[in-house]
Amino acid sequence: MENIQCFRPTKAVIDLQAIRDNVVHLKNMLQPEVQIIAVVKANAYGHGDIEVARTAMEAGATILAVATPDEAVHMREYFPQVGILVLGATPISFVPYAAANDIMLAVFSQEWVEQAAKQNIDRSLKLHIKIDTGMGRIGVSTRDELQQLYDAITAASHMLVDGVFTHFATADEEDTKYFDKQVKMFKDFLQLLPKKPRLVHVANTATSLIKDASLQFDAVRYGISMYGLAPSPYVETILPFPLRPAFSLQTELVYVKKIKAGQSVGYGATYTAEEDCYVGTLPIGYADGMIRKLCGQNVLVDGKFAPIIGRICMDQCMILLPTAYNIGEKVTLIGTQQGVTISIDDWAGKLETINYEVPCIITNRVPRIYSN
Known part of the structure; x- marks a missing residue:
């Protein structure tokens, strides 16, 4: 761990032991074999991505999640062997780098897959299909879109459906009506896939902490509470363990x-x-x-x-x-x-x-x- 020389008295002090404790506490409540995806996008929510990522991995996380290709490149420079997942949209120009450096990409467009298939890659490109179950950002939202996307990936050489995921819009709220609707839609869509991918992940921080353990699937995405902050005032009242702000x-x-x-x-x-x-x-x-x-x-x-x-x-x-x-x-x-x-x-x-x-x-x- 390196701290830069700081002449100016203004500084943010990051307690890595707090982050370590927050990861360990989550790991202890997960089902066996469920992986922790440490979300370190946006410079680890402003905490410093490299040191936070290293600490999270030491505490039990196995995959790092970022939002952009440039964040993935930065992570790969420091973590050559760790799984890295880009959660957001990725330009076609990044495909050769992602394939060569074993970076997993979110995918939600048949057209994108068809263009990516034309890129010069000679290693498997690991893709995670994003299903929009109600967030309204990115992701396929109909059965036909999912089927067409899946078929396009499996038809392309050097492409692999490595994962499938969604994001819940109201997991941190007491009213579960919309959340339950999203869960049902995801499970229905998951049944449409001819073969279950290696990683199914739907649990964001709130889902990981307060929802049914069956939603942990193969991995959970640990974001805001890794840094010691509750996802919402409601979640804060029912936390399964105390969080330590970092x-x-x-x-x-x-x-x-x-x-x-x-x-x-x-x-x-x-x-x-x-x-x-x-x-x-x-x-x-x-x-x-x-x-x-x-x-x-x-x-x-x-x-x-x-x-x-x-x-x-x-x-x-x-x-x-x-x-x-x-x-x-x-x-x-x-x-x-x-x-x-x-x-x-x-x-x-x-x-x-x-x-x-x-x-x-x-x-x-x-x-x-x-x-x-």
Whole structure:
């Protein structure tokens, strides 16, 4: 494990032991022989793909899932022997590389297969048929489409139906009506295949954690909860084991000044002090992913809440301090300080979004520092 030298005090600290624990706990509740597909797309949800992938594999994952061909290439450079699955659409130009480097591709178009068959490949291209059972993104959605796609793959030389999968739209919700409809459709479609592929996988994180074990099939795709976050507030109430968040965001005070009542702070002078107070400047801004809508969000200084005031700048933001502090005082934006916690879910609430989005928007300008 390598940590880059970091001069700027702003950094994301990734607890690899938390990720390890989250994988082990899932593995312990799976049926024997069920594989874990560690979802490390989008730079492992902003946590750092290589270190997270390595940790997940050490903890029991056997396959890595990404979203794009470029992510697959990056993974293959570091993991030459590990199964890699691209979950999203893939251009025809990537087919020779995928075949030569044993990268599994999602497929959902007969036309794509026919074009891919014209590529110069001399090794089996492993394809996973995506069935759209109700998500409405990619995937075949009729019996005829499935049959035509399957026939096109089996008719092509050097192509193999290695897997079949779907994605559930409401697995993290209490109402199971739509989920049950998707399950039934997938099982019906699965029966249409002349031969069961090597890997059948339908269970996303929520399905893996709270649904019937029969839906584990051959593998489960472990995403958001590998990072210690619940897929939804409902799932959080019925988790089978405690999750350990892996992501924290830290910085420190680079400037502290006392301002008088009536003085304003930041672009547009949107904050005006009602009384004399201390203002601290933090070296993090919207270019780091701390977008302007986070104005008013608390950070932690000396275990105490301190709100962000004024407009967040590109590289800096200001906070209202409870008292004067020295330059270099540690500040926690996400994480725990002196027993007080600000969570990713807190940020998600402020941003009116889901917890998935928060670590993903912290840009690569913020170095990831790894701890065990």
